[in-house]
Amino acid sequence: MxxxxxxxxxxxxxxxxxxxxxxxxxxxxxxxxxxxxxxxxxxxxxxxxxxxxxxxxxxxxxxxxxxxxxxxxxxxxxxxxxxxxxxxxxxxxxxxxxxxxxxxxxxxxxxxxxxxxxxNGTLHPLLASLGPEPLDNAFDAEYLQACCKGRKTAIKSLIMNAEVVVGVGNIYANEALYRAGINPRRAAGRIAAARLASLVDAIKVVLAQAIEQGGTTLKDFVGGDGKPGYFKQELAVYGRAGEPCLSCGEPLSEVKLGQRSTVFCRQCQR
DNA sequence: CTAAGGACCTGTCGGC
DNA sequence: TGCCGACAGGTCCTTA
Missing domain, CATH: 3.20.190.10 (MutM-like, N-terminal)
Structure with missing residues (x-):
C-alpha cells in the first residue's frame, strides 16, 4: 500500500x-x-x-x-x-x-x-539523513541538478534514494519519469538541467495528485472495509508493460532496475 | 566515496 | 487441485 x-x-x-x-x-x-x-x-x-x-x-x-x-x-x-x-x-x-x-x-x-x-532531544538514526520532502520548496531544480552532478547511477535509482529526496517509491518514480520524458536508465549526471527541472515538476505533480485522490481511498482505508489500492488512479505506465503508450501508442517496455520493475516508453523517454 | 545486490517476510498469481 | 517459482507498494546493510 x-x-x-x-x-x-x-x-x-x-x-x-x-x-x-x-x-x-x-x-x-x-x-x-x-x-x-x-x-x-x-x-x-x-x-x-x-x-x-x-x-x-x-x-x-x-x-x-x-x-x-x-x-x-x-x-x-x-x-x-x-x-x-x-x-x-x-x-x-x-x-x-x-x-x-x-x-x-x-x-x-x-x-x-x-x-x-x-x-526527546535525540534524533533517530533512520531520520537523520533524509533528503527534503518532495512537495517542499527545498526540493527544486537547482537542488536536483546538484544531486545529479557527476553521478553515473540511473536517474530512477537516484530519485528513489531517500538521501536525495524522500517519498518517491517505485510507482511514482515510473510515473514521474514518463511525464518528464526521461529514460529511467539514463545516467543521472548526463541529463540536461532543463530536463531535470521538468522532472522535479513531474514528481511534485504526480505525488500531489495522488494525495488528492488518496482522499477517496481514505475512508475505506481507515474505516477498514476495502483494500487500499490504486484502482482509482490513472497510472500511465506502472503495471502497463506491453500495453500502448498513452501518448504514441508504442508498446511500453519493462526492465529491472535495482531489482524493481521499471516500465517506460522507448519512444517518448530518452 | 559510489553502485549493485542481498536481505528481511508473507501472500498471491500464473504455469505446469 | 497441487506444487513451485516469480513477484509485490520499502529500504537498510553488505559487498565489490
Missing part, C-alpha cells in the same frame, strides 16, 4: 481519532517487525496523550510529551481505527488502545514495517 500518498492519506485518516487522546494500553502481539518493537514502549506511552500526528518521508510520527513514536508501514502495512475489543486477525501485530474506546491497529503481513521510539 504505502507510497507517500498512502502514508499521508493514512495520517489524515487517523489524526482526528488519535490527536489529543490518551493511550490507555499498548498490546504487542508480534514484536518482530523490521526491527523489534522496543520492550519498554508501553511504559513510555501508556497514560500519555498523543499531541500530534505528523509525517516525515514515509514515517508517521506520533508526538508525546517525552518523545516520538515512529511508525513505518513497510510494503504491506496499514493502520486502522477500530472499536476497542475488535478481534485481532493473524497480522494485527500492534494495538494502541485509546481512551476514546477505539484502538489504532497496525496490520502488516510481511512485517517490513516498524514501530520505534525517539526520546
Amino acid at each position: 504505502p507510497e507517500l500518498p498512502e502514508v499521508e492519506t493514512t495520517r489524515r485518516g487517523i489524526a482526528p481519532h488519535v490527536e489529543h487522546k490518551r493511550i490507555t494500553e499498548l498490546q504487542v502481539r508480534q514484536p518482530r517487525l523490521r526491527w523489534p518493537v522496543p520492550e519498554q514502549l508501553g511504559q513510555w506511552i501508556q497514560g500519555d496523550q498523543v499531541q500530534s500526528v505528523e509525517r516525515r518521508a514515509k514515517y508517521l510520527l506520533l508526538r508525546f510529551a517525552r518523545g516520538t513514536l515512529i511508525l513505518h508501514l513497510g510494503m504491506s502495512g496499514s493502520l486502522r481505527i477500530q472499536p476497542a475489543g475488535s478481534p485481532a486477525g493473524k497480522h494485527d501485530h500492534v494495538d494502541f488502545i485509546l481512551e476514546s474506546g477505539q484502538l489504532l491497529r497496525l496490520t502488516d503481513p510481511r512485517r517490513f514495517g516498524a514501530v520505534l521510539w525517539q526520546e
